[in-house]
Amino acid sequence: xxxxxxxxxxxxxxxxxxxxxxxxxxxxxxxxxxxxxxxxxxxxxxxxxxxxxxxxxxxxxxxxxxxxxxxxxxxxxxxxxxxxxxxxxxxxxxxxxxxxxxxxxxxxxxxx
Amino acid sequence: xxxxxxxxxxxxxxxxxxxxxxxxxxxxxxxxxxxxxxxxxxxxxxxxxxxxxxxxxxxxxxxxxxxxxxxxxxxxxxxxxxxxxxxxxxxxxxxxxxxxxxxxxxxxxxxxxxxxxxxxxxxxxxxxxxxxxxxxxxxxxxxxxxxxx
Amino acid sequence: xxxxxxxxxxxxxxxxxxxxxxxxxxxxxxxxxxxxxxxxxxxxxxxxxxxxxxxxxxxxxxxxxxxxxxxxxxxxxxxxxxxxxxxxxxxxxxxxxxxxxxxxxxxxxxxxxxxxxxxxxxxxxxxxxxxxxxxxxxxxxxxxxxxxxxxxxxxxxxxxxxxxxxxxxxxxxxxxxxxxxxxxxxxxxxxxxxxxxxxxxxxxxxxxxxxxxxxxxxxxxxxxxxxxxxxxxxxxxxxxxxxxxxxxxxxxxxxxxxxxxxxxxxxxxxxxxxxxxxxxxxxxxxxxxxxxxxxxxxxxxxxxxxxxxxxxxxxxxxxxxxxxxxxxxxxxxxxxxxxxxxxxxxxxxxxxxxxxxxxxxxxxxxxxxxxxxxxxxxxxxxxxxxxxxxxxxxxxxxxxxxxxxxxxxxxxxxxxxxxxxxxxxxxxxxxxxxxxxxxxxxxxxxxxxxxxxxxxxxxxxxxxxxxxxxxxxxxxxxxxxxxxxxxxxxxxxxxxxxxxxx
Numbered sequence: 001x002x003x004x005x006x007x008x009x010x011x012x013x014x015x016x017x018x019x020x021x022x023x024x025x026x027x028x029x030x031x032x033x034x035x036x037x038x039x040x041x042x043x044x045x046x047x048x049x050x051x052x053x054x055x056x057x058x059x060x061x062x063x064x065x066x067x068x069x070x071x072x073x074x075x076x077x078x079x080x081x082x083x084x085x086x087x088x089x090x091x092x093x094x095x096x097x098x099x100x101x102x103x104x105x106x107x108x109x110x111x112x
Numbered sequence: 113x114x115x116x117x118x119x120x121x122x123x124x125x126x127x128x129x130x131x132x133x134x135x136x137x138x139x140x141x142x143x144x145x146x147x148x149x150x151x152x153x154x155x156x157x158x159x160x161x162x163x164x165x166x167x168x169x170x171x172x173x174x175x176x177x178x179x180x181x182x183x184x185x186x187x188x189x190x191x192x193x194x195x196x197x198x199x200x201x202x203x204x205x206x207x208x209x210x211x212x213x214x215x216x217x218x219x220x221x222x223x224x225x226x227x228x229x230x231x232x233x234x235x236x237x238x239x240x241x242x243x244x245x246x247x248x249x250x251x252x253x254x255x256x257x258x259x260x261x
Numbered sequence: 262x263x264x265x266x267x268x269x270x271x272x273x274x275x276x277x278x279x280x281x282x283x284x285x286x287x288x289x290x291x292x293x294x295x296x297x298x299x300x301x302x303x304x305x306x307x308x309x310x311x312x313x314x315x316x317x318x319x320x321x322x323x324x325x326x327x328x329x330x331x332x333x334x335x336x337x338x339x340x341x342x343x344x345x346x347x348x349x350x351x352x353x354x355x356x357x358x359x360x361x362x363x364x365x366x367x368x369x370x371x372x373x374x375x376x377x378x379x380x381x382x383x384x385x386x387x388x389x390x391x392x393x394x395x396x397x398x399x400x401x402x403x404x405x406x407x408x409x410x411x412x413x414x415x416x417x418x419x420x421x422x423x424x425x426x427x428x429x430x431x432x433x434x435x436x437x438x439x440x441x442x443x444x445x446x447x448x449x450x451x452x453x454x455x456x457x458x459x460x461x462x463x464x465x466x467x468x469x470x471x472x473x474x475x476x477x478x479x480x481x482x483x484x485x486x487x488x489x490x491x492x493x494x495x496x497x498x499x500x501x502x503x504x505x506x507x508x509x510x511x512x513x514x515x516x517x518x519x520x521x522x523x524x525x526x527x528x529x530x531x532x533x534x535x536x537x538x539x540x541x542x543x544x545x546x547x548x549x550x551x552x553x554x555x556x557x558x559x560x561x562x563x564x565x566x567x568x569x570x571x572x573x574x575x576x577x578x579x580x581x582x583x584x585x586x587x588x589x590x591x592x593x594x595x596x597x598x599x600x601x602x603x604x605x606x607x608x609x610x611x612x613x614x615x616x617x618x619x620x621x622x623x624x625x626x627x628x629x630x631x632x633x634x635x636x637x638x639x640x641x642x643x644x645x646x647x648x649x650x651x652x653x654x655x656x657x658x659x660x661x662x663x664x665x666x667x668x669x670x671x672x673x674x675x676x677x678x679x680x681x682x683x684x685x686x687x688x689x690x691x692x693x694x695x696x697x698x699x700x701x702x703x704x705x706x707x708x709x710x711x712x713x714x715x716x717x718x719x720x721x722x723x724x725x726x727x728x729x730x731x732x733x734x735x736x737x738x739x740x741x742x743x744x745x746x747x748x749x750x751x752x753x754x755x756x757x758x759x760x761x762x763x
Contacts, residue, residue: 011437011441015434018430018434024426027430031430031433031434031437034434034437035433035437038437038440038441038444041441041444042440042444042447045444045447045448053151055150055151056220057221058220058221069453070447073396075153075155076396076400077440079155080400080403080407080436083407084403084407084410084429084433086247086251087407087410087411087429088426088429088430088433089251090247090250090251091414091422091425091426091429092426093251094414094417094422095422095423095426098418098419098422099419107423109419109420109423110420110423110424110496110497110500110501184287187283187284188284190283191280191281191283191284192284194276194280195277195280195281195284198273198276198277198280201273202273204328205266209325209326209327209328209329210266210269210273210325210327210328211269211327211328212328212329213328
C-alpha cells in the first residue's frame with residue numbers, strides 16, 4: 001500500500017514542477033516525471049502476492065504469475081510519452097532560437 | 113577510425129567505443145528477433161540499435177559516418193517500416209479478420225514460430241531505430257534559423 | 262468488399278496514406294495533394310456505406326473483433342448510433358478542409374509533411390470514435406493530440422511555437438490524468454473492454470470509487486474539450502495555427518476527443534449520477550457566459566472565433582448535462598451545426614489572410630467590396646451561429662433552451678439566451694469592422710480566394726442553410742439514433758455483450 005502512495009507523491013512532485021518552474025526545460029522534466037510515475041503505478045497494480053515474472057519457459061510451470069496485461073499497456077504508454085517529449089524538446093529549441101530565452105515569463109507575445 | 117580531430121571525445125572513449133559498439137547493435141538485433149520468446153520486442157530492441165549509432169556520433173564528433181545520414185533517407189526508411197507493419201496487419205484479411213495471425217505457428221520456444229509476431233517486431237524495430245536516430249540528428253545537428261525564412 | 266470488413270478501413274486508410282505521402286511526396290510532384298483528396302473522399306464513401314449497413318442491421322449495432330479474438334480477450338470495434346454520427350461529421354469536415362488546404366498550404370513550405378500529420382490526426386479521431394476498449398481510446402486520443410500539437414506549430418513563427426508549447430503541456434497533463442483514471446478503473450474492475458467494465462461496475466457497487474474516477478476524467482476530458490476552467494490553451498492554439506488546422510481543431514477535434522469521450526465514458530460506463538450532471542451543467546453555463554463576454558473584447562479575428570468556440574461547447578455540454586432525451590437531442594444537433602459553422606468561419610478568416618488582408622480587425626475594412634464571395638459565406642455562418650432563423654443554429658439552440666425550461670432550470674435557460682445575444686453582438690462586430698464600411702487601402706488590392714477554397718466554403722455554407730431540415734421525420738433518424746445510445750446508459754453494455762456472443 002505504501003508503494004502506491006509513493007507513486008502518487010512522485011506524481012505530485014512532477015505536477016509541482018509543471019506548475020511552478022519558470023524554465024521551459026524544467027517544465028518538460030516535470031511532465032516526464034508525471035508520465036513515468038503513472039506508468040510505475042500501473043505496473044504495480046498488476047502485482048500478485050508471491051508472483052513471478054510472466055515469462056513462459058520450458059522449465060517452469062504456468063502458475064503464480066503477476067498480471068502481464070499492465071506491462072504491455074505500460075510499454076505503449078512509455079512510447080507515447082517519448083514521442084511527446086521529443087516534440088516538446090524540438091519546440092523548446094526553436095523557441096530559444098526565436099526569443100533568446102528559456103524563461104516563460106518573458107515569452108508573452110500572445111495576450112488577452 | 114582513430115582520428116585526432118578536435119571534435120569528439122578523448123582517446124580512451126574512442127578506443128572503447130570502437131571495440132564495443134558492434135556488440136551493442138548485435139544485442140539490439142537479438143532482442144528484436146527474440147521478441148516472442150523473451151522480454152523486449154520491437155520497441156526495446158529498436159531503441160538499442162538507435163543508441164549504438166548515437167554512441168558513434170557522440171564519441172567521434174559531428175562528422176562521423178552515421179551523422180551524414182541524410183534526412184531524406186531517414187524519413188524514407190521510417191515510412192517503409194511503418195508500411196511493412198501495416199501490410200502485415202492487412203494480411204490478416206486473408207483469414208477473415210484484420211490483424212489475424214495467419215502464418216504457421218511452429219512448436220513452442222522455437223525461433224521461427226508464433227506466426228506474424230516476429231515480422232511485426234522487425235518492422236517496428238526498423239521504424240523505431242531509424243526514427244530515434246533521426247530525432248537525435250535533428251536536435252543536435254540542426255540548421256540555424258535564418259532571418260526571413 | 263464484405264460488409265463488416267470495411268470497419269477497420271477507417272483507421273487503415275488514413276494511416277497508410279500518411280506514410281505513403283511521407284514516402285513519395287518528395288519525388289512525385291502533386292502526389293501529396295491527390296493522395297490526400299483521394300483518402301478523404303474514400304473515407305467519406307466508407308462512412309456512407311457503413312451508415313446504410315447500420316440502418317439495415319436489426320438492433321443498430323455493428324461489432325468487429327480484431328484478429329478474430331472475442332472480447333474480453335481481444336479488442337472489438339463497435340459502431341452504434343453515436344459512433345456513426347461522429348464518424349460522419351469527422352469524414353465530412355475532413356474532406357472539405359482537405360480540399361481547402363490543397364490551395365491554402367501553397368504559402369507554406371513542405372506540404373507533404375502537412376498532409377502526413379493531417380492524415381494521422383484523422384486516423385486518430387476515427388479510431389477514437391469506433392473503438393470499444395478504453396485503453397485503445399487513450400492510444401488513439403494520444404495519436405490525434407500529438408499530431409495536432411505538431412500541426413499548430415507548423416509555420417514555426419514566434420506565436421505559433423509559443424501557442425503550441427502551451428497547448429502541448431496542458432494536453433499532456435490532461436492525458437496523464439486520463440491515464441491515472443484508466444489505471445484506477447483497471448485496478449477495480451480488472452477488464453478493459455467498455456461493455457464488460459460497465460457490467461462489473463453495476464455488479465460491484467463502487468460507491469466512493471466512481472466519483473473519484475469521475476472527477477479525474479472530468480478534468481482530463483474537460484481540458485480536451487475546452488470547458489471552463491480548462492480553456493486557457495484554446496485561444497492561443499486556435500488563433501495561431503494555419504486556417505485549415507484551426508477549422509479542423511475547433512470544428513472536430515474538441516468534439517470527437519472531448520465531448521464524445523465524456524459522453525461515452527460517463528453515460529455508458531460509469532453511469533451518470535445527478536451530482537456529476539449538475540457539476541457539468543454549472544461549468545457549461547459559466548462557459549457560455551465567459552466565452553461570450555471574452556469574445557466581445559477581442560480584436561484579432563481568429564481569437565474572437567476561438568473564444569466563441571468555448572461558448573458553443575458550453576451549449577453542447579449544457580444539453581448533455583440535462584440528461585433528458587430532448588436535451589441530448591438538442592446537444593447532438595448543436596454539435597453537428599457548430600462543426601459546420603465554426604469550420605466555415607475559420608475557413609473564411611483563412612481566405613482573408615491568404616489574400617493578404619491581415620488578421621487584425623482594426624486594419625481591415627470594407628472587404629465585402631473586394632472579396633464578395635467570402636463576405637457572403639461569413640455572413641451566412643455568422644447568422645447561423647448566432648441563432649437567427651431559418652438557419653440551422655436557431656433550431657438547435659431553441660431545442661436546448663426549451664429542454665432547459667422543461668426541466669425547471671429557469672436561470673440556466675436565461676443564461677443560454679444571454680449567451681446567444683453576446684454571440685450575436687460579437688459576430689456583428691466582425692461584420693461591421695471587417696466587411697462593411699469604407700474600404701481602406703490595405704483592403705483594396707486583395708483578390709478573391711482560389712477555386713478550391715471557394716468550393717469548400719460553398720458546400721459548408723449549403724449545410725449551414727439546410728441544417729434545419731435535419732428535423733424532418735425522414736432525416737431525424739440520424740440524430741435520434743445517437744440519442745438512443747446515450748439515454749440507454751449502462752444498460753447498453755448488456756446489448757453489446759449479447760451481440761458479441763452470437
